[in-house]
Amino acid sequence: MSTAGQEEPDLRSIYHASGPWTGQTLYVAAHLGLADLLDDDPRGIGDIAKATASDEDALYRFCRALTALGMLAEHPGRSFTLRQAGRALRRDAADGFRDGVLLQSGAVFRAWADVLHTVRTGRPAFDHALGMDYFEFLAANPEEARVFNRAMGATMPAAIAALEHYAFGTCATVVDVGGGDGRLLASVLSRHPGMHGVLQDLPGTVSQAGENLSGVADRCTLVGESFFDAVATGGDVYILSRVLHDWDDDNAGRILRRVREAMPAHGRLILVESVLRPADGDLRSVLGDLLMLVVLGGRERTESEWAELLESAGFTMRQVWDDPGLATTRGHSVIEAVARAEADRPDTAHSSPPKAA
Template structure:
């Protein structure tokens, strides 16, 4: 039987295009940017009120709310009034998972980069750089508001699968853990709470770690964490029992990943372990979210999502020996996260 990567039934590509076009995402962006969910609850509110609260044109806002209601985020009521649905609650600022901030992050400066997607296709370089005149992380450093949005989104949106993977990992024998590129320490704090005898180090750029002490104090682990401001391209804190790279390497090309892994390799004592938590593009046919995430990483950052074999080859090229894949599951509708353990070869 010949191999195929196509779904078993013929898709309606025209319907897929129209229903999944950029205007769907941008409609969500309007709701997120205006904070509509924060202004709505179970009781209906008029579009006139919402327009006054958000600084929007009343008629235009009504037309967007009408679509949001059709999408299930809002309930439509007579008299051009709307209330928030249970599903729409995900767009609230205080909703678990930080979806609102993720929508805002991907629909602003990142969305504009897609207008030059053919630059990526023809050159292999991120379109973001061409549109904004700077690489993504340089752009964040020069734009404090965008950098704050990035930190809020990354602090929550990408961590749930990683924490779930680490909950299945045996941390026996690990006294000191370094979270490389660990942001403000959210993931590290979760691991430390699961392992009361452990201490940790969170390492990231100074623009990120500035908020780490307050965040770690909120998590109740400030006395157990050292905060280090440094680029992982330059150095990694040495001498720990284990090093975590969670949702880091997919941001970078293979060449850059080898540089990062090289710094980790230099920092690791002979007994130490490397733990990589990242998405995995599943084998087999059918459209999967990780494939679309791969396009996003390529256009914005020049990074990539990788298959299990890609991860094995990358680690091998960096001087590591993969010892086990602790967790890898394919739910079919979400990014697949694997937790891969490796040691120095």
């Protein structure tokens, strides 16, 4: 049913604007580093082809398509310059998406070609198409793992923004479970000089966190261990940022139960995750949910689904905060939960919603 005053979507327009060739054309630009080779001065296609070891005619046709997509501008003599939108594909772009394109249009794209396997079995097409699960694939392909880590790092500012005004109160120790390269934990510790932090992730991941933690290293402990095996004890607040959406309910529940085992009675759990609201036309999140399903077997969740998942693992959801109008959070909601045995006690400490900036 259409909303009054809105035009019905046109299937051809939707598909042509977002069909596989669009993403793969951007993949060509990202993989070849075209944005790094171009600027405001026109550069001939022959020169660009030599610099990228490409066939000149084929590359010209891709550049022509990139021009139609608004990434490049074409000039006489089959030469091109970089437009503002295309600068997001530069390696050093502050808010770039080059690694996101490389991630989603590389090996992940092969899973989408086998997407009916997921629809019919409920299992990740990635495993079926590549013969291993996604994390096994990353372990076997170091360059893909580096792209993955950089792409995940590019989403970190949104998670940091989502937690910027969270009231940690009297928290003495915060544990970032699955905390990756430590940037989120470093941002929390930098705003709370008296707080100690614990960064837990796989050994190879936490070993790369040194530079990000340089300003707070004296207040930070590194734990290289899978959260499926155990979670560091002693925290007052536990953070899981963009971790649980990677997993189905069974595995997400296992992670949460490990946190519950480690967390003291007065502890709090903070999730930074998307909260699905499909009735609001939340296209980005529902398509993100499909990405989780097809590649990882994970899922994005509605507020009620988060509540049910937390309840099954021994938690009670306290509050959910987000600001859909705040671009810097990009759909990153903050979900606070406490151990279920503590949930109804009036003296259980919990925070207030973040104040407006």
